[in-house]
Structure formats: C-alpha cells, structure tokens
Amino acid sequence: MTTKFMKEEVAMLYDSSKCTACKGCQVACKQWNVLYSPLGLNENKFTGSYQAPKDLNGSTRLIMTFEEKKTDNKIRPVEWAFGRRSCHHCTEAACAFVCPTGALKIESNGVVSVNKDICIGCEYCRMACPFDVPRYYATEETPKIDKCTMCWDRLENGRKPACVTTCQPGALHFGSREEMIKLGKQRVEFLKSRGYDKAELYGEKEMGGLHILQVCKFGHEAQGLPTDPKMSTMVSMSQLARPAAGLAAVATAGGLAISLIAAIGYRRKKLSVEEARKTWSDRQRKVGDELVVEELDKLKKEQSDQESK
Ligand code: SF4
C-alpha cells in the first residue's frame, strides 16, 4: 500500500526538553516489533544507572540514555540530559553503502530499511556506522543484524511509528521532514528564550541529513551525540588511496572509492562493483556518486598542493 508516509521524505523529531524518560517508547518498540527481553531471575544486572540495558543489543533497537548536566542554578545544580539512542536513518547511510547483499537500503522517503531475509550477518554495517548502531542478532540459522526500521510495517499502513504514538508528554513527533525541522527550530528558539543558550537541533545537516532529528536542550554533546559524524575510516577511500603516489593515484582512488563506497563485501566475494550497484536504490546511487566526486576532488587538490611544494 502506498501511504503518504511512503511518498514524502519523512522524519521523527525527539524533543529532549519534553521527555520524562519514562521509557514508554522503549517498551512500545519491543512490543510492536516482538523483540524479546531476558526474563530469567537476575538476568538483567543492575548497572548503577537508570539506563537499561546499558547499550543497544540484538533485541533492543531503542534505549533512552541518562546523562547528567551541571547547571549554574544553585537550587538545581544538576539536571538530566535525557537522550534517545537508536538508528538515525542517515541520508548518507554508511551501513547501506557497505552492505554486501543490499539488506540495508535507503528508501525514497529517507528511511533506512532492513531486509532480514537477505542479511548474512557479516556486521560490516556495524563497523561502518558512525553511531555504532546495528547489532548482531543470533538466530539458529543465519545470524542477522537488527536496528530500528522506523516501524516500516506501520508506515506502509499509514500509521506512525510505535514509539511515537506511545509518548505521553509529546516528546516524539513524526511527519514530513520539512515540518519536523520547522517544529524543531521553533522549539530551540523557545528554549533559548528561556535561558538554555546551548539548545540546538541535531540532525539537519549531519550525515547529509538525519531522519531522526533531536532537540537537544543542553546541546548535542550533553546527550553524547557526536559532533560532525563521518563515515568510518573503513569506508573512507581517501585513507586507502593516500599511500599511492603520482597522478595514477587519482584514477586508482576512483576505483577504490567506488568499491569501498559501494560495498567492501562485494570485493571480498569477488563480485563486480557494477553488480553491486544494480542492487542500489536511485537514492543510494546518487549519494554514492556524489561522494565519489567529492573525494576525488579532495584527492586532486591534495595532489596538486603536494606538487606545488
Ligand atoms: S515515551 Fe516519550 S517521554 Fe517517555 S521516554 Fe520515550 S520519548 Fe521520553
């Protein structure tokens, strides 16, 4: 079924200033997506933090994070900087570029979908992801990777993600990306007017634009979000091309660039880059090609700078 959420570029907005860290979203994610939790006695050890589990795992796609923030307020010297940790659905999704089977795919509405049927559990996506998101999910047959799917099955039926619909204080919103950016910016302005000078919207530009945007009340660092995240060096062809010398290096870099951005796994499986590209969506191809051109320009510049020295 083609619903409005499949036709337009969508995004989720998480507002840390409204979140009460009740974890209703974390539970809703488990329930809707039928993700098990260990139920045995003392299987979940107390870690000394409300953050539980401590990190994402094969059956946990979303966790609420509990960071503390010092303030200048004498009555309330420490405040919570609640955060949300899950896939960010990047426009330049490193995970999708390295996935050798096309199990991770950048859809036209911006969501990075997962097709578990063709995942081979190689974990290249985990190594490439700048946010360390995908997690290994051991099954009896082939191990798989799991991560947030933006509740793809709900979007297909015109319904908002499960985590969004459960949030009582209105900390989660879902709709067109344009609207979410507008809403996020309005909220940041409001917070700034209330003295939260570092309030900001995270995700408008990061990794080409994220589809999970976050209003960070105390700034992104307070929530443990990286500044200017980049594809891991594993997928950065400029790193690999650097040892090569001379003008030929630029051509070599082009080949490496396409191979690496396309999919490291394809080279290991001795399949051609062209074959890899056939499995990409139009969007993946466009972003991949742009990245190659950008990196080649950088390499050419480095080359001419070196020669003019
Ligand atoms: S349901 Fe809403 S308020 Fe509760 S933890 Fe999730 S985002 Fe925060």
Ligand code: SF4
């Ligand atoms: S956050 Fe990581 S797993 Fe999610 S789309 Fe971006 S690169 Fe892929």
Ligand code: SF4
């Ligand atoms: S969008 Fe769906 S899969 Fe993603 S965190 Fe929310 S409930 Fe979980």
